[in-house]
Amino acid sequence: xxxxxxxxxxxxxxxxxxxxxxxxxxxxxxxxxxxxxxxxxxxxxxxxxxxxxxxxxxxxxxxxxxxxxxxxxxxxxxxxxxxxxxxxxxxxxxxxxxxxxxxxxxxxxxxxxxxxxxxxxxxxxxxxxxxxxxxxxxxxxxxxxxxxxxxxxxxxxxxxxxxxxxxxxxxxx
Numbered sequence: 001x002x003x004x005x006x007x008x009x010x011x012x013x014x015x016x017x018x019x020x021x022x023x024x025x026x027x028x029x030x031x032x033x034x035x036x037x038x039x040x041x042x043x044x045x046x047x048x049x050x051x052x053x054x055x056x057x058x059x060x061x062x063x064x065x066x067x068x069x070x071x072x073x074x075x076x077x078x079x080x081x082x083x084x085x086x087x088x089x090x091x092x093x094x095x096x097x098x099x100x101x102x103x104x105x106x107x108x109x110x111x112x113x114x115x116x117x118x119x120x121x122x123x124x125x126x127x128x129x130x131x132x133x134x135x136x137x138x139x140x141x142x143x144x145x146x147x148x149x150x151x152x153x154x155x156x157x158x159x160x161x162x163x164x165x166x167x168x169x170x171x172x173x
Contacts, residue, residue, distance in 0.1 A: 001068075001107050001172050001173070002018055002068070002070070004105075004106075004107075005018075005070045005170060005172075008101055008104065009070070009072055009097075009101070012074075012097050013072040013073060013074050013097075014072075014073050014074055014075045014159075014165075015072065015073045015155040015156065016070060016071065016072040016073070016155070017070075017071050017072075017153035017154060017155055018068060018069065018070055018071075019068070019069050019071065019152070019153055020067065020068060020069070021062065021063040021066050021067055021068060021069050021171055022063060022067075023069075023149075023152065024059060024062075024063060024069060024142075024144055024149070025144065025145070025148075026055065026056045026059050026060075026142070026143040026144070027143050027144065027145045027148075028056075028143060029145070030140050030143045030144065030145055031049055031055060031143050033140070034048065034049045034140065034141065035049065039115060039116060041115070041116035041123075043125075044123060044125055045116040045117055045123045045125055046117065046123060046124070046125050046129040046132075046135055047113075047116060047117035047135050047136060047137040047138065047141055048116050048117075048137075048138075048141050049141060051125055051126070052137055052141050052142075055137075055141060055142045055143045056143060058137070058142060059142045059143065059144070062110055062142075062171055063171075065110075065171075066108075066109070066110060066171035066172055066173055067172075067173050068171070068172055068173065069169050069170070069171055069172075070169060070170040070172065071149065071150075071153055071155065071167065071168075071169045072155075072167070072168060072169070073150070073155050073156070073157075073165050073166065073167050074090065074093065074094050074097075074114075074165070074166045074168075075159045075163050075164075075165050075166075076089070076090030076093070076163065076164050076165075076166065077162060077163055078162045078163060078164060079162065080162060081161075081162060083162075086164075087164050090164055090166055091114055091115055091118065091166060092118070094113075094114045094166045094168055095113065095114070095118050098111050098113060098136070098168060101170070102134070105170075107172060107173070108172065108173070109170050109171060109172040110136075110170070110171040110172075111136040111168065111169075111170055111171075112136060112137060112138060112139045112142065112144075112168060112169040112170075112171065113136040113137070113138050113168055114138065114166040114167060114168045115138050115140075115166075116138060116141070117135045117136055117137065117138075119131050119134055119135060119136075139167060139168075139169060146167050149167075150167065155167075
C-alpha cells in the first residue's frame with residue numbers, strides 16, 4: 001500500500017514520509033489552540049472541537065485500527081504573508097488531491113485533512129453532518145502537534161518567507 005501511496009502522491013506533493021501510527025501523540029495544548037479559534041472553525045465545523053468530542057479517544061481508536069501513517073506536505077507560495085486568497089487556493093488543492101485519492105484507494109484508510117473539513121461549502125453544523133462517512137478531521141483537531149510530527153519525520157515545517165505548508169495524512173495498514 002505504501003507503494004500505491006508514493007505512486008499516487010509523489011508527483012503532487014513536496015515531501016512525504018511513513019511512520020508507525022503509534023508515533024502519533026495527542027497533545028491537549030493543540031486543542032487549547034483550537035479553542036482560540038484563529039481559523040474561525042471552532043464550534044462551527046463537525047470535524048473540529050468541540051463538535052469532535054474526545055479527540056484523544058478517537059486518535060487511539062484510529063491508531064488501533066491502522067498501523068501506519070503516510071504524512072505529506074504541500075508548499076504554497078504567497079505574494080505576501082497576508083495573501084489569504086493563495087492560502088485558500090493551496091488548501092483547496094490539497095483537498096482535491098485527497099478527494100481524488102479517496103476515489104482511487106482500494107484499501108481501508110482514514111484521511112486526516114489540512115485544517116477543518118472542507119467537503120461542504122458551508123458546514124451544516126450544528127445540524128447533522130451531510131457526509132459523515134467522508135468527513136475528515138485534521139491532524140490538529142485530533143490534538144496532534146504537526147510541527148513536532150514533521151520534525152520527527154524529517155519533513156520541513158517552515159519553507160521560507162511568503163509560503164504556507166499544508167500537511168495531511170493517510171492512516172492505513
